[in-house]
Every structure is written in C-alpha cells, then in structure tokens.
Amino acid sequence: xxxxxxxxxxxxxxxxxxxxxxxxxxxxxxxxxxxxxxxxxxxxxxxxxxxxxxxxxxxxxxxxxxxxxxxxxxxxxxxxxxxxxxxxxxxxxxxxxxxxx
Amino acid sequence: xxxxxxxxxxxxxxxxxxxxxxxxxxxxxxxxxxxxxxxxxxxxxxxxxxxxxxxxxxxxxxxxxxxxxxxxxxxxxxxxxxxxxxxxxxxxxxxxxxxxxxxxxxxxxxxxxxxxxxxxxxxxxxxxxxxxxxxxxxxxxxxxxxxxxxxxxxxxxxxxxxxxxxxxxxx
Numbered sequence: 200x201x202x203x204x205x206x207x208x209x210x211x212x213x214x215x216x217x218x219x220x221x222x223x224x225x226x227x228x229x230x231x232x233x234x235x236x237x238x239x240x241x242x243x244x245x246x247x248x249x250x251x252x253x254x255x256x257x258x259x260x261x262x263x264x265x266x267x268x269x270x271x272x273x274x275x276x277x278x279x280x281x282x283x284x285x286x287x288x289x290x291x292x293x294x295x296x297x298x299x300x
Numbered sequence: 301x302x303x304x305x306x307x308x309x310x311x312x313x314x315x316x317x318x319x320x321x322x323x324x325x326x327x328x329x330x331x332x333x334x335x336x337x338x339x340x341x342x343x344x345x346x347x348x349x350x351x352x353x354x355x356x357x358x359x360x361x362x363x364x365x366x367x368x369x370x371x372x373x374x375x376x377x378x379x380x381x382x383x384x385x386x387x388x389x390x391x392x393x394x395x396x397x398x399x400x401x402x403x404x405x406x407x408x409x410x411x412x413x414x415x416x417x418x419x420x421x422x423x424x425x426x427x428x429x430x431x432x433x434x435x436x437x438x439x440x441x442x443x444x445x446x447x448x449x450x451x452x453x454x455x456x457x458x459x460x461x462x463x464x465x466x467x468x469x470x471x
Contacts, residue, residue, distance in 0.1 A: 200356040200436055200470045202334070202443075206451035207354070207466050209338040212458055216468040229468070230337040239316045239397045240357070242469045243414070246405030253414045259467050260346055260424065269339040291423060 201227025215259045215266075217242040224272055231266045233259055233273045245280065254285035305369055308395040316398040342465055349464035351419075352428035354454065356436030357402060357409035357471035358394025361385055366393035373440035376450050380457075381431045383412065396437040397471045409471055428463045436471050 201224055204214040208230045215231045218224040219242055224232050235242065235255070244251040255275070262273060277283045315321050342349065358367050360379040368375040381390070390406050392399045402409045412431065418424045432454045438446050458466060 200434075200468055202447060203354060203356070203434060203451045203454070204466070204468045205334065205338055206447065207455040207458060207468075208340060210452070210455040210459060211340055212455065212463055213340050213342045213465040214468060215465070217470060219470060226333075228334060228337045230339050239312075240399050240402055240471050241408050242471070243408045243411050246401045246408055249407075249414070252407050252411055253417060256411050256414045256467065257418065257423070260351070260418070260465075263342045263465050264346060269337045291418075291421070 201229040201232075204229035213263055215262045217255070217259055218272065221272065228270050230269050231262050231271055233262055233275050235275050235277065237277075237279050241279075248285075250285040251283060253291065254283065257291045302370070305395055308369070312396050313398055344464065346424050346465075347422055348425045350426045350428050350462055351415060351424050352458055352461070352463040352466050353410055353412065353415060353431040353469065354433070354458075354466055355410045355431075355469045355471070356434045357397075357399070357469065358392050358435040359390055359402075359406060359410050359433040360393065362389050362391050367435035369393065369395050371442075373442045374438040375435045376438050376442040376446040377434075378450050378454055379433045381410070381412075381433055383416075383427050383429055383431065387412070394435055394437070394471060399471070402471075409469055411467075411469070415467075425464070428458070429461055430457065432457070 204216045208214045216229040218232045218234045219237050219239060221234045243255050364379050387406055392402055407413050415427050419427050
C-alpha cells in the first residue's frame with residue numbers, strides 16, 4: 200500500500216496512509232503515515248463505532264496539514280478495544296492541536 | 301472452495317491472532333529500497349479539499365470481477381467504487397486477512413460514510429466521485445505490474461477527478 204501512496208504522490212496528489220504493520224511501512228516509506236497497534240483488518244477500529252472511526256480518519260487528514268518531513272510515521276496512542284478520546288461525542292473541530300508531528 | 305484457499309484463510313486467522321508471526325516473516329523478506337518518499341504539500345485547507353479513499357482491503361462491488369485468489373503472487377488489478385454505491389452492494393474478496401468485522405461494517409477498512417460525514421460538517425470540502433480498491437497481497441511478478449501499470453493508472457484517474465488528497469487504508 201505504501202507503494203500505491205508513493206505513486207499517487209509522485210503524480211502530484213498529497214497522500215496519508217494508515218498503517219497497522221509498522222515494519223512494512225518503514226520499508227515501503229509512504230510520504231505520511233499513522234501507525235495503530237490494532238489487529239489486521241481494523242485500520243479504523245471496531246465495526247459500528249462511528250465516533251472512533253471518524254476520530255481516526257480525522258487524525259489521518261490532520262496529518263496532511265501537520266506533517267512536514269517526508270516519510271514521517273506518527274504513532275497513535277489508542278489501545279485496542281479501550282475507551283478513547285472519541286467517547287462522549289468527541290468534537291473534532293479544534294482537536295488538531297493535540298496531534299503534532 | 302479449493303484447498304489452497306482454505307489454507308490461506310487459516311494462515312490469515314493465525315497471523316491476525318499472532319501479529320508477531322508476521323513481523324518475523326517480514327524481517328526475513330528482503331524488500332527493495334524504494335528511496336526517499338515523493339512529496340507534495342496539501343494545496344489548500346482541508347475544508348476546501350476533495351478527498352478520495354484508496355484501500356488495499358480487497359473491497360469491490362458485487363457483480364464486479366472478484367480479486368484473483370488462485371494466483372499465489374496475488375492480483376495487482378484495482379476496482380472502482382463510486383461514492384454512492386449502496387454499502388450492501390460492496391463485498392470483500394481477500395483470503396489473507398480476517399475480514400468478518402469489515403463484512404459487517406465496511407467503514408473499518410473503507411470509511412466512506414465517515415468521509416461523507418466530515419464533508420457534511422464542512423471539515424473537508426468534498427467526497428471524491430470515485431474511490432479505488434486493491435488487494436494488498438501482491439508479490440513477485442505482480443509488483444512491477446502494480447508499479448508501472450495499475451497504480452499509475454489510479455493516480456491519473458484521481459487527478460482527472462480533481463482529487464486534492466488521498467487517504468490510504470490497509471487491511
């Protein structure tokens with residue numbers, strides 16, 4: 200997947216990649232990536248956990264703005280199947296300051 | 301179903317359960333060094349960007365040709381997923397990870413509904429007209445085909461469709 204990201208970026212479109220396999224991401228080196236220590240098949244979390252999925256997607260989009268160094272991999276701190284900052288309706292707007300590259 | 305597909309699925313369950321196995325396997329693989337990543341900055345604020353999704357989770361529309369599960373080196377082709385495809389028309393063909401949860405809610409590998417909500421909230425500009433899906437298990441002779449044919453083709457389509465940024469999701 201890192202290779203697809205590189206090709207899209209090479210053609211002039213900014214990309215951000217989610218990763219659940221850090222070693223593979225380190226080797227293929229996509230322009231921007233966010234690593235989650237979550238099981239395969241669950242890059243956005245658990246089924247039907249809308250707030251959690253939206254939170255992670257917004258983290259990824261924010262990285263398009265905050266990451267400045269090509270090849271950066273951000274480690275997201277969310278443990279699997281534990282409550283996260285998205286609980287209680289998590290307001291997305293303005294949360295960008297919390298995630299700095 | 302053929303025996304080798306059951307074997308692949310069994311391995312997928314094992315690898316999902318014990319991620320350390322994959323790490324050990326990866327360490328033994330000698331992957332080509334692709335060099336420093338290419339880079340373009342985001343051209344405008346997110347609230348003005350058209351965003352597309354590209355996944356390697358093997359998602360495709362029912363009725364589209366499924367990804368090839370018989371070829372041991374995988375399948376470097378891609379499928380187009382128009383933004384308004386009803387979610388119950390999507391299915392996953394990919395024996396190399398456990399997709400039972402994604403079968404229930406495709407958003408955990410291809411967050412189409414979440415992206416639409418961000419557009420409704422005006423946090424992003426627009427959802428792109430088309431999204432793209434690969435099958436992530438690509439090896440051997442199919443890697444050059446991915447690099448020289450199918451990935452460049454998807455990138456060209458995204459450009460034509462006015463996409464400003466892409467979120468890629470693995471499986």
